[in-house]
Amino acid sequence: MMDIYEQAKEVFQEVKDKSASRIGNLMVIGCSTSTLQGDKPGTNSSEEIADSLYKALEEVFDDGTEIAVQCCEHLNRALVVERAVAKEYGLTIVNAVPHRKAGGAFATKHYHSLKDPVVVEELAHSAAIGIDIGGVMIGMHMKPVVVPAKLDHKMIGEAIVIAGISRYKYIGGERTRYDV
Numbered sequence: 001m002m003d004i005y006e007q008a009k010e011v012f013q014e015v016k017d018k019s020a021s022r023i024g025n026l027m028v029i030g031c032s033t034s035t036l037q038g039d040k041p042g043t044n045s046s047e048e049i050a051d052s053l054y055k056a057l058e059e060v061f062d063d064g065t066e067i068a069v070q071c072c073e074h075l076n077r078a079l080v081v082e083r084a085v086a087k088e089y090g091l092t093i094v095n096a097v098p099h100r101k102a103g104g105a106f107a108t109k110h111y112h113s114l115k116d117p118v119v120v121e122e123l124a125h126s127a128a129i130g131i132d133i134g135g136v137m138i139g140m141h142m143k144p145v146v147v148p149a150k151l152d153h154k155m156i157g158e159a160i161v162i163a164g165i166s167r168y169k170y171i172g173g174e175r176t177r178y179d180v
Helices: 002-019 047-060 083-089 105-113
Strands: 026-031 066-070 079-082 117-120 129-133 146-149 159-166
Touching: 002 047, 002 129, 002 146, 002 159, 026 047, 047 105, 066 105, 079 083, 079 105, 083 117, 105 117
Parallel strands: 026 066, 026 129
Antiparallel strands: 066 079, 079 117, 129 159, 146 159
16 A cells, blocks of 8 residues: 555646646546456445555645535545535535445545535535545545646546646637736
């Protein structure tokens, strides 16, 4: 598990560094612990891998970044957040508690690590930062306009990692000046 932890820490640190000047502090993470092991999503959920990933996540994002973890398709890609985050963003709370076989190991770990966890139906396109570990499709939760974060570290275990960061929309024409 040390390799998973170390790889995750490198990825999370790189995403944090690349997103430091971006808009918003809500980050969405989707993760298939099955895919990290080289298996099909939803076939071999691992609490041990979830623990390693979560340890790296907590160490890197200890700066007030709000974290939403996407559940698996058995919970319709709902998300686990703190109740305060749901209230702040006006999110719809649903009645579900993730577990390893419905929600996934990583969402379950997040749920049990929060002070006042809730599951919300969606993020209403509020996330400014996103990390997709294993192709679990988190884009629907992100704030437009999402641009890819070109990562040097593209794998955790056997899973491909894709990250996105929101930026302000460019408007205007050829005479417009931009600050970024």
